[in-house]
Amino acid sequence: MNGPHDMGGMQCYGAVEPEKDEPVFHADWEKRALAMTVGMGFAGQWNLDISRFARESLPYDFYLTKSYYQIWIAGLQNLMLERGMVTPNELQTGMPETKGIQVKRVVKPDEMPAALAAGGPVERETTVEPSFKIGEKVRSLNINPQTHTRLPRYIRGKLGQIVTIHGCHVFPDSNSKAEGENPQWLYSVCFDAQELFGKGAEENNTIMVDCWEPYLEPA
Amino acid sequence: MSDSKKHSHNHDDHDHDDDHSHWSDMELKVKTLESLLVEKGYVDPASLDVIVETYETKVGPRNGAAVVAKAWSDEDYLHRLRQNATDAIAELGFTGRQGEHMQIVENTDDVHNMVVCTLCSCYPWSVLGLPPVWYKSAPYRSRAVSEPRAVLSEFNVELPKETKITVWDSTAEMRYLVIPKRPDGTQGWSEEKLAKLVTRDSMIGTGLALSVDEVSS
Numbered sequence: 073m074n075g076p077h078d079m080g081g082m083q084c085y086g087a088v089e090p091e092k093d094e095p096v097f098h099a100d101w102e103k104r105a106l107a108m109t110v111g112m113g114f115a116g117q118w119n120l121d122i123s124r125f126a127r128e129s130l131p132y133d134f135y136l137t138k139s140y141y142q143i144w145i146a147g148l149q150n151l152m153l154e155r156g157m158v159t160p161n162e163l164q165t166g167m168p169e170t171k172g173i174q175v176k177r178v179v180k181p182d183e184m185p186a187a188l189a190a191g192g193p194v195e196r197e198t199t200v201e202p203s204f205k206i207g208e209k210v211r212s213l214n215i216n217p218q219t220h221t222r223l224p225r226y227i228r229g230k231l232g233q234i235v236t237i238h239g240c241h242v243f244p245d246s247n248s249k250a251e252g253e254n255p256q257w258l259y260s261v262c263f264d265a266q267e268l269f270g271k272g273a274e275e276n277n278t279i280m281v282d283c284w285e286p287y288l289e290p291a
Numbered sequence: 292m293s294d295s296k297k298h299s300h301n302h303d304d305h306d307h308d309d310d311h312s313h314w315s316d317m318e319l320k321v322k323t324l325e326s327l328l329v330e331k332g333y334v335d336p337a338s339l340d341v342i343v344e345t346y347e348t349k350v351g352p353r354n355g356a357a358v359v360a361k362a363w364s365d366e367d368y369l370h371r372l373r374q375n376a377t378d379a380i381a382e383l384g385f386t387g388r389q390g391e392h393m394q395i396v397e398n399t400d401d402v403h404n405m406v407v408c409t410l411c412s413c414y415p416w417s418v419l420g421l422p423p424v425w426y427k428s429a430p431y432r433s434r435a436v437s438e439p440r441a442v443l444s445e446f447n448v449e450l451p452k453e454t455k456i457t458v459w460d461s462t463a464e465m466r467y468l469v470i471p472k473r474p475d476g477t478q479g480w481s482e483e484k485l486a487k488l489v490t491r492d493s494m495i496g497t498g499l500a501l502s503v504d505e506v507s508s
Contacts, residue, residue, distance in 0.1 A: 080409035080460065082433035088445045090425050090497075096347050098424070101321040106346065106421070107339035108325060110388070115333055124411060140412060140427040145321060158327060166323035172331030184341040189387040191417075194464045222462045224409050226436065238392070238465055258463050269437045277456045279436050282463035 073125075073218055074225060076132040081226040081269060105141040109148055114187060116176030118151050121248035125220035126151045196255035198240040203285055204259060208234045211291040212261070212283060220248035223287045227279075230267050231291055235280065236260035243284055256284040351420035354385045355468055356489035358418055359500075360482040362395070363473045376468065380418060390417025390466055396459060397470045398496070403454050404469045405443070405496030407435035408461040415466035419491060426495065436460055446497045469493065471500040 079085075097103050113123065127135070127147040135143060152158045157173050179187050204210060214229040215221065222244045238258040246254035265277035314322070328334045358380055362369045371379040376393040380386070393415065396404040408414065409432050414422035425431050434442050439456045443449070450456070459467045471493040477485060487506055492498030 077410055079429055079433040081437045082429070083437075085429035085433050088425050088428065088430045088434070088442055090446060090492075091423065094423050096351070096421055099315070099318070101315070101318045103343040103347065104321050104325055104339065107342040108321075108328060108334065110342050111334045111339050112328070127411070136429065140424070142317065145317075145324065149324070157333065158331070162327055163324065166326045166330075168327060168330045172333060175333055178332065178335055179338050180335060181337040181341050184338045185345065188342065188345055191387040191389070191391040193391040195392065222410060224460065224462060226409070236394075238463070241392075241463060258465070260465075265437075274438055274440050274456075276453075277439060277458065279458045279460060281460045282465050284463070 073128060073220065074216055075128045076135040077128040078225050080224045102141045105145050109144045110188075111179070112148060112152075114177050114179045117155055117157065117173075119247055119250075120192065121220055121242075121244040122250065123147060123151060124244070125248045128220065194242040194253075195239040196242065196253065198255060198257075200240070200257075202237050202257040202259075204234045204237075204257075204288065204290075206234050206237065209291040210234060210259075210261060210283075210288040212281075212287050213289060215287075217245065219245065221245050221287075223283065224281070226268055227261075227263055227281050227283075230263055232261040232263040232267070232281075232283075234259050235262045238282070241284065243286065245284075245286070256286055258282055258284050259288070261288070346416070346421050350385075350387075350416060352418075352489075352491035352494065353486070354383070354420075355415070355418035355491070355494045356486040357383055357482070358385070358468065359470055359489045359494065360485035362470050363477075363485055364480075364482050372470075380468075385417045387417045389413070390415050392463075392465050393418070393468060394465055395468050395470050396457070396496075398472045400472070401453075401455060402457055403450055403496065404457050404459060404467070405435060405439055406459045406461065406467045406469060407432060409433070409436055410460075410462060413461035413464075413466065415468055417466075418468055419494060423491070443497065446492065448498060469496040471498075474500050474502050476503045 127143050130143060130146055149163055159169060162169055211231050212223060212227045215223065236259065240255045241258040242253040243256045246252055260280050261283045263279045263281065265273045265279060268279060329336050362372055372395045376395045380393050398404055412422055412427040414426060436458050439458050461467060474488055488501045490498050490501060493500045
């Protein structure tokens with residue numbers, strides 16, 4: 073979806089403002105927002121790509137003006153509402169009115185360190201050979217799905233070169249629709265800055281973008 | 292759940308119970324949500340405490356600094372990082388969420404690497420901890436790819452004109468760790484001492500490793 077999250081190349085957001093000696097969290101609620109977002113991921117009612125799409129699908133003005141943890145909380149609430157795990161009224165009061173659904177997993181405190189350390193690798197075995205070779209010229213497709221994609225707008229239709237073959241990874245465009253992992257070969261593709269941003273772009277820069285095979289065609 | 296001692300007075304026009312009037316709207320919303328999730332049996336609050344503790348005290352940029360210092364000191368280790376960074380980083384005990392598929396990118400006299408996630412906030416948690424606010428912000432996400440040199444100047448980093456900048460957009464689950472250039476005058480330094488030169492920003496590519504003068508001053 074061409075949403076507010078797809079920011080590469082925009083020029084309207086001003087200067088970067090690094091904060092000196094920035095704390096890990098700026099308020100206690102941010103800690104709980106992080107923990108609930110990570111913790112509810114273990115419940116197994118959605119996957120990483122579905123949760124990313126939930127955040128991207130928030131109203132554009134909300135996405136552009138709220139802090140990242142506010143976006144996470146709003147995304148989490150929507151994911152649970154969509155699945156009937158909570159009701160709008162319950163979110164207001166905090167008092168359960170209905171019995172919850174049975175989630176796949178509730179991680180116990182003593183299991184949590186191992187669960188966090190295990191992470192969620194997305195590389196998959198395949199018998200299919202990659203279609204592209206290192207050094208090969210490719211063009212990224214100009215696709216504009218209404219659904220989740222990790223092909224950013226600023227590289228669509230642009231000419232690049234395969235630099236690395238990373239392996240066969242879960243394909244977000246399918247996984248975000250709960251249509252299965254549909255693993256695809258993943259490549260680092262090198263783009264020249266002037267190919268992406270025109271003759272006026274800073275010279276001598278390259279941009280590396282990880283692209284799944286279905287995003288690319290031979291050039 | 293820890294009660295907030297910090298009162299951020301970001302009230303808008305919602306009505307609250309008097310008891311809760313010292314809480315910001317977000318504190319109230321998040322507390323309400325947590326108690327609901329616990330009541331419904333979706334999460335164990337003590338497990339959430341473990342998540343907070345992990346990212347507040349255990350996982351952070353010191354992890355990445357240890358990797359960089361070892362890469363600077365140990366040729367064999369650097370070789371293993373180049374071959375399979377995920378495994379080489381796991382040798383030091385750093386694994387897990389948002390670090391499942393790691394790759395190092397090495398700064399040289401000719402090339403400076405810089406990492407961004409234009410689409411969200413992907414960041415190598417296992418070696419750098421949670422991302423700073425600026426990394427997740429629109430200014431950085433939008434301009435890191437199109438004008439990295441201008442962005443670097445906002446971090447007070449000025450590179451020679453001839454230095455080529457390579458920007459890595461983390462669109463997939465690959466996570467990139469920049470190995471900054473080893474500062475001059477550090478021959479014979481221990482890994483522990485070298486690690487003190489390695490800042491978080493130098494491992495994102497928006498900074499350089501500290502010079503010997505900067506740490507001794």
